[in-house]
Amino acid sequence: AQSVTQLGSHVSVSEGALVLLRCNYSSSVPPYLFWYVQYPNQGLQLLLKYTSAATLVKGINGFEAEFKKSETSFHLTKPSAHMSDAAEYFCAVSRTSGSARQLTFGSGTQLTVLP
Amino acid sequence: GAVVSQHPSWVICKSGTSVKIECRSLDFQATTMFWYRQFPKQSLMLMATSNEGSKATYEQGVEKDKFLINHASLTLSTLTVTSAHPEDSSFYICSATGLAGGQGTQYFGPGTRLLVL
Numbered sequence: 523a524q525s526v527t528q529l530g531s532h533v534s535v536s537e538g539a540l541v542l543l544r545c546n547y548s549s550s551v552p553p554y555l556f557w558y559v560q561y562p563n564q565g566l567q568l569l570l571k572y573t574s575a576a577t578l579v580k581g582i583n584g585f586e587a588e589f590k591k592s593e594t595s596f597h598l599t600k601p602s603a604h605m606s607d608a609a610e611y612f613c614a615v616s617r618t619s620g621s622a623r624q625l626t627f628g629s630g631t632q633l634t635v636l637p
Numbered sequence: 638g639a640v641v642s643q644h645p646s647w648v649i650c651k652s653g654t655s656v657k658i659e660c661r662s663l664d665f666q667a668t669t670m671f672w673y674r675q676f677p678k679q680s681l682m683l684m685a686t687s688n689e690g691s692k693a694t695y696e697q698g699v700e701k702d703k704f705l706i707n708h709a710s711l712t713l714s715t716l717t718v719t720s721a722h723p724e725d726s727s728f729y730i731c732s733a734t735g736l737a738g739g740q741g742t743q744y745f746g747p748g749t750r751l752l753v754l
Contacts, residue, residue, distance in 0.1 A: 554741050565643070565730050565745035566681075612680065616741025622669045622688065623734065623741030627680045 524549045524617040526596075528628035536636045541585075541600040543631045545613030548594065554616035555596045556625065557587055561609045569611075572596060583607070608635045640664050641733050643746035650721055651754055658716045658749045660731030666711040667733035671743060672704070675728045687714055721753040 529544040547553055554573050558566040570581025577589040587598045598611060613628040640663040650656050660670060669688050673681040685706050687693035693706035703725075705717040714733075718725050728750050732743035 556742070558745070563728075563748070563750065565641075565747045566732075568742065568744065571742060622686050622694075624671070624683060624686060625732075625741060625743055629680050 524551075524553060524615045524626055526555075526613045526615045526626060526628040528611075528613050528631050530631055531629065532632045532634065534634040534636060535603045537605055538602050541598070541603045541607065541633065543598040543611050543613075543633065545587075545596045545598065545628060546594050547596060547613075547615050549615060554623075555587075555589065556614040556616070557581065557585070557596075557598050558612045558614060558627075559583075559609050560612065560630075566612065569598070603633075603635045605635050605637065608633055639735070639744040641667075641731065641744045641746040643731055643749050645749060646747060647750040647752075649752045649754065652722055653720055656718045656721055656751060658718075658729055658731075658751075660714045660716070660733070660746050662712045662733045662735070662744070665733075665735040665744075667714070667735060668711065669734045670708055670714040671732045671734075672706060672714075672716050673730045673732070675730060675748075677728075681730065684716075718751065721751070723753045726751055726753045 525548045527546045556571045557569040560566050570579045572589045580586045585600045611631045614625040616623050642661045644659045672684045684699045685693045685695045687706050687708035689708050695701045708714040730748040732745040
């Protein structure tokens, strides 16, 4: 069964500092992994996804994530935090259920950016 | 591209009434749509998966008679909360996967906040 674990339900960084949000996965097959961002009272927006091509994936808004099979990790990073990055971030893994591919989400990490 | 809309964005209703929420894929054909429920400060809980033209598949613990899902076309799915009660108050989010969604990429709607009085 596929699952993801997000370490740290809350992360605070100063504006301009490095952002690192952790995600570890468990999968018996090569996984498809995703990072989504959710702003208050909104749906989820796709930041980036890993689909077994390049291990370093670049997404929108300056975010990137690196797939590390040896560490079963897919951590999300951004070199310099901006106030507008404050949001909830979800890591997800795709799994097959019947004829559909479903997403299993982590518990989420709330990112706070301090001025 | 890959825009999903939901309507209404928020709704307040009286206990015992039914509420319908629409989910539309605006610029792609959604072969599969998903309905989630999200409680405050929590992750998304998958309620059901629906494929166009067939019955929805509900997750364990979700009452199919209470949460009616219809996926009548490749661009529209509806969730009807029947005989709503205050405990049904929540944030409901839909997502859609297109024909090229073999990797499982889902595109999410903006959500509908339901408050049952």
